[in-house]
Amino acid sequence: MAALLALTTVQARSDGSLLPLIAVGTIAFCLLGPYSYLGGAFAADFGGKQASAASSGIIDGTGYLGAVLAGDSVARVSVAFGWQGVFVSLAAVGALSTVGAGCLFALGRRATAGAAP
Numbered sequence: 001m002a003a004l005l006a007l008t009t010v011q012a013r014s015d016g017s018l019l020p021l022i023a024v025g026t027i028a029f030c031l032l033g034p035y036s037y038l039g040g041a042f043a044a045d046f047g048g049k050q051a052s053a054a055s056s057g058i059i060d061g062t063g064y065l066g067a068v069l070a071g072d073s074v075a076r077v078s079v080a081f082g083w084q085g086v087f088v089s090l091a092a093v094g095a096l097s098t099v100g101a102g103c104l105f106a107l108g109r110r111a112t113a114g115a116a117p
Helices: 002-007 019-115
Strands: none
């Protein structure tokens, strides 16, 4: 999220600044790891031995559908608020995702603690 917020401060210029490149690379690194984990380990966890491939397909299909729908939304936000608005919006979505992941983690811990003999 910090890299997305850093992109809001970058002004369009042609002086060869490396900040946009480093920020986009950081964002890609931080997003692709959890996405890969979601499609693999979570799919195996949700689907079990019998349906992990189906779970992986459903997770990936939902992600691709979300990407298609997000393309239109990002275009509308960029026209209305500029690219700074897009990056702030993405940072907000990332923060909400972090809160959601924290809630899932807490629920998993609670379920594990309750199941312990």
